[in-house]
Amino acid sequence: MSNKASVALNDNGGTSARMDSNADSPLDRTKPKRKSFFRRELKHLKSNRELLLLSVPGILYKLIFAYFPMVGLIIAFKNYRYDLGMFGSKWVGLDNFRFLFTTDTAWRITRNTVLYNLGYMVITTVAALFLAVLLNELKAKYTRFYQTALFLPHFLSWVLVGYIAYAFLNHSDGFINRTLIALGFDPVSWYQDSAPWPFILIIVHLWKAIGFTTLIYFAGIMGISGDYYEAARIDGATKRQMALKITVPLLTPLIIIMSILSIGSMFRGDFGLHYFIPNNSGFLYSSTDIIDTYVYRALREVGNVSMSAAVGFYQSVVGFVLVLAANGIVKKINPEHSMW
Amino acid sequence: MEAKFSISKGFLHLFFTILSIAVVLPFLLVIAVSLTDEKSLTEHGYQFIPSDFSLSAYRYMLDSPDIIFRAYGVTMLVTVVGTLVSLLITAMTAYVVSRPDYRYNRITTFYVFFTMLFSGGLVPSYILVTQYLHLKDSLLALILPILLSPFNIMVMKGFLSKIPLEVIESAKMDGAKEYRIFFRIILPLATPALATLGLLIAFAYWNEWFNAMLYIDDPNKVPLQLLLVRTLNSIEFITTNSEFAQQLGIDLSDFPNNSARMAIAVLAGGPMLVIFPFFQRFFVKGLTVGSLKG
Numbered sequence: 221m222s223n224k225a226s227v228a229l230n231d232n233g234g235t236s237a238r239m240d241s242n243a244d245s246p247l248d249r250t251k252p253k254r255k256s257f258f259r260r261e262l263k264h265l266k267s268n269r270e271l272l273l274l275s276v277p278g279i280l281y282k283l284i285f286a287y288f289p290m291v292g293l294i295i296a297f298k299n300y301r302y303d304l305g306m307f308g309s310k311w312v313g314l315d316n317f318r319f320l321f322t323t324d325t326a327w328r329i330t331r332n333t334v335l336y337n338l339g340y341m342v343i344t345t346v347a348a349l350f351l352a353v354l355l356n357e358l359k360a361k362y363t364r365f366y367q368t369a370l371f372l373p374h375f376l377s378w379v380l381v382g383y384i385a386y387a388f389l390n391h392s393d394g395f396i397n398r399t400l401i402a403l404g405f406d407p408v409s410w411y412q413d414s415a416p417w418p419f420i421l422i423i424v425h426l427w428k429a430i431g432f433t434t435l436i437y438f439a440g441i442m443g444i445s446g447d448y449y450e451a452a453r454i455d456g457a458t459k460r461q462m463a464l465k466i467t468v469p470l471l472t473p474l475i476i477i478m479s480i481l482s483i484g485s486m487f488r489g490d491f492g493l494h495y496f497i498p499n500n501s502g503f504l505y506s507s508t509d510i511i512d513t514y515v516y517r518a519l520r521e522v523g524n525v526s527m528s529a530a531v532g533f534y535q536s537v538v539g540f541v542l543v544l545a546a547n548g549i550v551k552k553i554n555p556e557h558s559m560w
Numbered sequence: 561m562e563a564k565f566s567i568s569k570g571f572l573h574l575f576f577t578i579l580s581i582a583v584v585l586p587f588l589l590v591i592a593v594s595l596t597d598e599k600s601l602t603e604h605g606y607q608f609i610p611s612d613f614s615l616s617a618y619r620y621m622l623d624s625p626d627i628i629f630r631a632y633g634v635t636m637l638v639t640v641v642g643t644l645v646s647l648l649i650t651a652m653t654a655y656v657v658s659r660p661d662y663r664y665n666r667i668t669t670f671y672v673f674f675t676m677l678f679s680g681g682l683v684p685s686y687i688l689v690t691q692y693l694h695l696k697d698s699l700l701a702l703i704l705p706i707l708l709s710p711f712n713i714m715v716m717k718g719f720l721s722k723i724p725l726e727v728i729e730s731a732k733m734d735g736a737k738e739y740r741i742f743f744r745i746i747l748p749l750a751t752p753a754l755a756t757l758g759l760l761i762a763f764a765y766w767n768e769w770f771n772a773m774l775y776i777d778d779p780n781k782v783p784l785q786l787l788l789v790r791t792l793n794s795i796e797f798i799t800t801n802s803e804f805a806q807q808l809g810i811d812l813s814d815f816p817n818n819s820a821r822m823a824i825a826v827l828a829g830g831p832m833l834v835i836f837p838f839f840q841r842f843f844v845k846g847l848t849v850g851s852l853k854g
Binding site: 261264268270271272274275277278279281282284285286287288289290291292293295300302305306351354355357358362365366367368369370371372373374375376377378379380382383384386387388390392393394395397398427430431432459491492496499512515516519520525528529532533535536539540543544 | 568569572573575576577579580581583584586587589590593601602604605606607608649650652653655656657659662663664668671672675677678679680681682683684685686687688691692693704705707708713737738739742763767769770773774785788789792818821822825828829832833836837840843
């Protein structure tokens with residue numbers, strides 16, 4: 221995905237670097253260095269004025285909507301007041317963080333965010349890989365039907381999934397509780413009992429993501445040369461042997477890259493899943509609350525802007541470090557797959 | 561050998577058929593509840609097969625369809641305008657960084673790509689939109705925050721890089737200016753990538769609820785997804801708060817609470833759920849379009 225796209229990016233970078241060195245011919249070196257540098261850049265800019273103008277809307281947009289908020293991270297170190305604004309509010313040093321880390325909140329939301337993301341990653345990868353290998357055994361005209369069915373939840377917004385979850389989990393009339401009663405069990409107050417939620421969230425996540433992830437691995441299998449299977453068939457290999465000895469090993473680089481990339485985003489939780497499926501129920505926070513839902517509530521429901529900003533700062537910085545680390549590891553394993 | 565082979569294939573088909581049904585069933589529960597009589601719902605609970613079939617929930621919704629129609633209108637407007645502007649700026653930016661003869665392509669790429677790795681997060685963005693840009697309760701607050709995704713720019717760049725530089729150079733030789741080259745040559749050549757990205761962007765706008773939750777309070781500007789959020793969050797709120805019910809234009813005395821809620825979900829989410837799957841291959845193509853190196 222993004223890594224592939226940016227592999228192309230590296231290639232381009234390479235060509236342009238070559239072009240640069242061509243432009244910088246030995247003759248230029250005789251002139252005073254600074255002057256020629258500016259003149260050259262100016263000339264290049266002038267001749268590419270229109271190209272530069274084409275990129276201005278995008279650059280301005282990112283300046284306002286991406287780089288300005290980065291400056292806004294200073295709010296984490298301020299006692300933010302709407303009337304004083306981002307720059308007028310008083311500096312309070314690390315106060316916002318001290319409050320955060322002396323309660324168990326930081327630990328709870330960090331643990332939840334990381335563990336859920338890990339769980340989603342492992343379970344979805346294993347299940348999708350399994351389904352992709354099985355799908356590969358069937359003829360294309362049948363697989364299309366199954367793929368479409370598995371893909372269907374991908375088109376739903378988390379809000380709509382919230383409705384579906386509610387139809388199942390609703391205390392008095394929900395499908396699950398009515399079924400439990402019919403079978404002679406006690407009904408469960410799903411929106412008040414935090415214990416089963418790790419399972420519920422993982423199932424819902426799997427349900428929504430399985431079609432998409434399966435397709436990624438299925439496409440990967442499609443890319444494996446038929447020669448391997450032909451040779452294995454001649455040697456009398458069984459289907460299971462082919463799957464375990466050819467398909468899975470050849471997919472391993474893709475699996476590793478996908479996993480490491482999701483480790484890079486381990487600190488970014490899925491707000492929609494964790495907000496709408498538990499229906500933002502306060503009873504469930506201990507097992508459903510993640511960094512993203514906490515930041516949202518602190519901002520919109522509690523109205524503690526500085527506190528929310530402190531958690532957001534923590535998320536941005538640790539997230540950034542994780543992405544850098546993940547990319548570094550990918551680069552070590554296989555430079556071709558690294559993001560930059 | 562052959563016979564054993566087809567038996568295991570049969571098992572596979574059975575497995576995938578059951579799995580497909582299991583994945584689709586939850587949708588059916590919501591539809592079934594929306595079609596069940598309210599009294600029967602309180603008596604028998606939510607069932608896959610309505611014990612007492614009734615269209616009253618839909619009749620209530622469609623008796624005063626203003627709120628749903630208005631939400632559809634807002635969502636459509638935001639989706640169409642957002643997608644067109646987003647596509648144009650994405651293509652413009654991607655084209656510039658895809659030009660190997662433009663010396664600032666690398667720094668511009670880094671400038672865009674960096675925003676994918678590091679971000680200011682929710683609070684600074686919220687303050688920017690509400691305090692500095694004053695976009696609270698403006699439809700621009702639904703369009704602007706997700707206008708330009710670095711990922712889409714990278715995908716588009718990957719596609720545009722495959723267009724041979726000779727095409728551009730020969731056009732330049734003929735005296736064409738950059739704008740003309742971009743609009744008359746590059747954009748038509750990029751139609752497949754534009755279609756794929758356009759669909760992904762439109763999908764993102766259609767299903768967007770987060771910015772609506774943050775920035776929209778005005779009932780006249782509520783998009784579909786926010787209407788769904790409010791109805792879901794206010795499970796009991798809808799019957800206990802007459803103000804909201806008035807907004808919905810509902811007579812509370814015999815309001816089908818449960819089935820109506822599911823009917824809103826079906827009316828708001830259903831149509832696109834029928835349309836999007838037809839474009840499923842684009843969703844997969846969006847992943848690969850940038851990776852095919854020429």
